[in-house]
Amino acid sequence: MCAHAAPDELLALEEIKYYRNFCVGQPVVWAGDPMDFVASVVTGVASLTQTMADGRRQMVGLLLPSDFLGRPGRGQAAYDVTAVTDLVMCCFRKKPFEAMMVKTPHIAHRLLDMTLDELDAAREWMLLLGRKRAREKIASFLAILARRETALQGMRATTNIEVPLTREEMADYLGLTLETVSRQMTALKRDGLIITTGKRGVHIPDLAALQEAAGDDSDGEMLS
Amino acid sequence: MCAHAAPDELLALEEIKYYRNFCVGQPVVWAGDPMDFVASVVTGVASLTQTMADGRRQMVGLLLPSDFLGRPGRGQAAYDVTAVTDLVMCCFRKKPFEAMMVKTPHIAHRLLDMTLDELDAAREWMLLLGRKRAREKIASFLAILARRETALQGMRATTNIEVPLTREEMADYLGLTLETVSRQMTALKRDGLIITTGKRGVHIPDLAALQEAAGDDSDGEMLS
DNA sequence: TGTTTGCTTTGACTTGGATCAAAAGAAAGA
DNA sequence: TCTTTCTTTTGATCCAAGTCAAAGCAAACA
Numbered sequence: 216m217c218a219h220a221a222p223d224e225l226l227a228l229e230e231i232k233y234y235r236n237f238c239v240g241q242p243v244v245w246a247g248d249p250m251d252f253v254a255s256v257v258t259g260v261a262s263l264t265q266t267m268a269d270g271r272r273q274m275v276g277l278l279l280p281s282d283f284l285g286r287p288g289r290g291q292a293a294y295d296v297t298a299v300t301d302l303v304m305c306c307f308r309k310k311p312f313e314a315m316m317v318k319t320p321h322i323a324h325r326l327l328d329m330t331l332d333e334l335d336a337a338r339e340w341m342l343l344l345g346r347k348r349a350r351e352k353i354a355s356f357l358a359i360l361a362r363r364e365t366a367l368q369g370m371r372a373t374t375n376i377e378v379p380l381t382r383e384e385m386a387d388y389l390g391l392t393l394e395t396v397s398r399q400m401t402a403l404k405r406d407g408l409i410i411t412t413g414k415r416g417v418h419i420p421d422l423a424a425l426q427e428a429a430g431d432d433s434d435g436e437m438l439s
Numbered sequence: 440m441c442a443h444a445a446p447d448e449l450l451a452l453e454e455i456k457y458y459r460n461f462c463v464g465q466p467v468v469w470a471g472d473p474m475d476f477v478a479s480v481v482t483g484v485a486s487l488t489q490t491m492a493d494g495r496r497q498m499v500g501l502l503l504p505s506d507f508l509g510r511p512g513r514g515q516a517a518y519d520v521t522a523v524t525d526l527v528m529c530c531f532r533k534k535p536f537e538a539m540m541v542k543t544p545h546i547a548h549r550l551l552d553m554t555l556d557e558l559d560a561a562r563e564w565m566l567l568l569g570r571k572r573a574r575e576k577i578a579s580f581l582a583i584l585a586r587r588e589t590a591l592q593g594m595r596a597t598t599n600i601e602v603p604l605t606r607e608e609m610a611d612y613l614g615l616t617l618e619t620v621s622r623q624m625t626a627l628k629r630d631g632l633i634i635t636t637g638k639r640g641v642h643i644p645d646l647a648a649l650q651e652a653a654g655d656d657s658d659g660e661m662l663s
Numbered sequence: 664t665g666t667t668t669g670c671t672t673t674g675a676c677t678t679g680g681a682t683c684a685a686a687a688g689a690a691a692g693a
Numbered sequence: 694t695c696t697t698t699c700t701t702t703t704g705a706t707c708c709a710a711g712t713c714a715a716a717g718c719a720a721a722c723a
Contacts, residue, residue: 268656275566618673688701
């Protein structure tokens, strides 16, 4: 978030920021709760989930480091936010943050850009939820994690990732049951598309092959 | 879009705007095409859809009057955009629009707000696609159309709406097949939750009952 | 007026993923 | 070391929605 702020803006931000820590499983906020801050993930992973009256759950977003949480101009949380790993967030009280947004258009622009990226991600997820088969969903999820990882490290064809979610959380993210997630993970292993190391580690010998299994329009897809 | 612009900004916008008309079924842009304008729907309805290599399609958004199309700072369309009814769009060439966004923070703020609303809508749709049953999907869709309609006319318990989509388009929006859409529409009719008039008209005798069938957490859900 | 063309409905059958149930690991504490 | 607890895997069965196929229906056209 702060990455693109000008030096003087950054100073002003410094003054109203504070850090909060959460342990695995801890709630950050519940949907509908009043929320008087906005925040940015420093380390760890948080989930945004919606729950229906009868308990059906759908994760609608994953917050990874540098992702933004909260909505300027709204006082309540729209979703349940939960720490899925140990989590450090950098928070800003909402009022001063909003005031600064009015003064420094830089921040508003940066926020617009991030929001548009999230909107694109949400729409990619709509395709996944609406039209992909279970195997493709899992492959897509792993491929996205892998791409996000390799983006930082330079593109390599082979990758190691840490899946930060349990099978149940993956199920909630992908619109499946945890049993189906488990079965399809086993199937991808059987087919040599992934190799699991420990409970959370996944080695991807051929990212292109995994993307193929994800049903993605193979090539490119880079817009920017 | 222009609703919240200040008078002088509005004048500046006037100078770079132009109108374009599309007939039912006409493409506005294809995914990946260069796109040198942004636009706002004046009348009619357009769809945003994603298509997989083997032809599976998912509609990821519906543009109704006043909705915004395009992304400042990106030269290509991310989705196929199609006129689902006759359509009039108010277009702005991208370059001058971007220049104005830098000068007038009002516009950027307004755009941020609209984008955040779209993001919320996309996430509500993720819950629908990932977790709702066919009947609930249809009920949700009709209820959303009805709410959008009544929002303009003052809340009434009973409503008439025009569904702007064919069965196939509804299927693409809801992550179903057109046969399932047809069957569930028939079922909702049988149960008295809707009464169809002609091919496109739907009368909703009890919106609350329809929301109930949509599986929505009944009450409120108004945030803003 | 009959014919084409594009929806929409309905029926019969199949299937991918859900559900129910139980066992097997793995980490944490006693 | 032995429970306890949490998570994951595997198996057996079921069902909601998909698929395939055939009518219906209504507007548009010739």
